[in-house]
Amino acid sequence: MxxxxxxxxxxxxxxxxxxxxxxxxxxxxxxxxxxxxxxxxxxxxxxxxxxxxxxxxxxxxxxxxxxxxxxxxxxxxxxxxxxxxxxxxxxxxxxxxxxxxxxxxxxxxxxxxxxxxxSNSLSPTIGNVQENSPAQKAGLEVGDVVVKINDKEIKTWDEIGAYIVSSQGALKFFVQRENKVLVKIINPHISDAQNIFKENIKKRMIGISPAPKIVTIYHNPLSALTYAWDKTIESSKxxxxxxxxxxxxxxxxxxxxxxxxxxxxxxxxxxxxxxxxxxxxxxxxxxxxxxxxxxxxxxxxxxxxxxxxxxxxxxxxxxxxxxxxxxxxxxxxxxxxxxxxxxxxxxxxxxxx
Known part of the structure; x- marks a missing residue:
């Protein structure tokens, strides 16, 4: 088959x-x-x-x-x-x-x-917090769900990394923990990392990694057009x-x-x-x-x-x-x-x- x-x-x-x-x-x-x-x-x-x-x-x-x-x-x-x-x-x-x-x-x-x-994506749920990282110092915990960073609504894990990398200065994280929404001020640091081609690079990070949870995002026709354009350009690049x-x-x-x-x-x-x-x-x-x-x-x-x-x-x-x-x-x-x-x-x- x-x-x-x-x-x-x-x-x-x-x-x-x-x-x-x-x-x-x-x-x-x-x-x-x-x-x-x-x-x-x-x-x-x-x-x-x-x-x-x-x-x-x-x-x-x-x-x-x-x-x-x-x-x-x-x-x-x-x-x-x-x-x-x-x-x-x-x-x-x-x-x-x-x-x-x-x-x-x-x-x-x-x-x-x-x-x-x-479309299926990784959930913005924190699966690990690194020791002595900006995230740990700010009080983020495993199981926290990132719902917003500054004024940006967060629906997928990829949006977290993209926003951190493109931003400057300290960030205001809104995280859901059980039935409460907490606000944490986090100042990302420049850290060593690898890109998808396994090249060593430096980028803004806060020291968190995702939980193995999938979230399904449904789009209306207008946002679906934006998604299709972005994915086609991203894949081509x-x-x-x-x-x-x-x-x-x-x-x-x-x-x-x-x-x-x-x-x-x-x-x-x-x-x-x-x-x-x-x-x-x-x-x-x-x-x-x-x-x-x-x-x-x-x-x-x-x-x-x-x-x-x-x-x-x-x-x-x-x-x-x-x-x-x-x-x-x-x-x-x-x-x-x-x-x-x-x-x-x-x-x-x-x-x-």
């Missing part, structure tokens, strides 16, 4: 990505010969309005085949106003960007649905930073995951709850959007760079350069895929995770 869920989720994400390319191409009058979910041999195909819609044997991606575009034939020229190669560089950039953009839109829609259905840290060597290559890890995560989420599955799907959708914008030839981002080059220099890159860079891009992608599969096998099967 987990494998079926993985394939359905992946096909769903690929469909939206390719739909973005398809709709932008049709908007500019480009003929689309094929809209494929998967690669390789056709399993099912049906022609509709001049486009062959198909499912293929290998369901790990997809593509739209437009008139006048073929990575294996960079010099391909197909006449007619409905040809991709006859569109302006800016129009081609819009067509290329539309795929990743569709992934961001899909993620925002999923986060919006999650917000309406009820996190993935962009993750790629940057990987390139810098801060994140080891052993952390790169492949299709096996993705399948396991989706399978685990599907067994947890529909909200968990939607959350993972949204995160993977953002991941696809970000990764496809990387300036690697053979990806949308690489093709966008080619068109930017054409806009700046007013000439296309030579067919030879285009082919060599595209082959290099495919080699990079193949290497990353093999690395991810190797890490998956090592992590899941050899280490028993």
């Amino acid at each position: 987990g494998t079926i869920t993985f394939l359905l989720v992946l096909s769903f994400l690929v469909f939206f990505h390719e739909l973005g390319h398809f709709l932008a191409a049709r908007y500019f009058g480009v003929k689309v010969h094929v809209f494929s979910i998967g690669f390789g041999k056709k399993l099912y195909a049906k022609e509709y309005k001049g486009t062959l819609w198909q499912f293929a044997l290998i369901p790990l991606g997809g593509y739209v085949k437009m008139k006048g575009q073929d990575d294996t034939k960079p010099g391909l020229v197909e006449e007619g106003n409905d040809s991709y190669n006859n569109k302006t560089p800016l129009q081609r950039i819009v067509i290329l960007f539309a795929g990743p953009f569709a992934n961001f839109i899909l993620a925002a829609i999923l986060y919006f649905v999650i917000a309406l259905a009820g 996190m993935i962009f930073m993750g790629v940057q840290k990987l390139i810098q060597g801060i994140i080891p290559s052993s952390e790169v995951g492949g299709v096996i890890s993705i399948g396991k995560v989706i399978s685990d989420a599907s067994q947890s709850s529909i909200v968990a599955l939607l959350a993972i799907t949204a995160l993977i959708s953002v991941n696809l959007g970000v990764l496809n914008l990387l300036p690697i030839p053979a990806l949308d981002g690489g093709h966008i760079m080619f068109n930017l080059y054409e806009i700046i220099t007013r000439r296309k890159p030579s067919d030879k350069v285009f082919m060599y860079l595209t082959l290099a891009g495919w080699m990079i992608l193949a290497s990353l895929m093999l690395l991810g599969i190797y890490n998956d096998i090592n992590r899941i099967f050899l280490k028993g995770e």
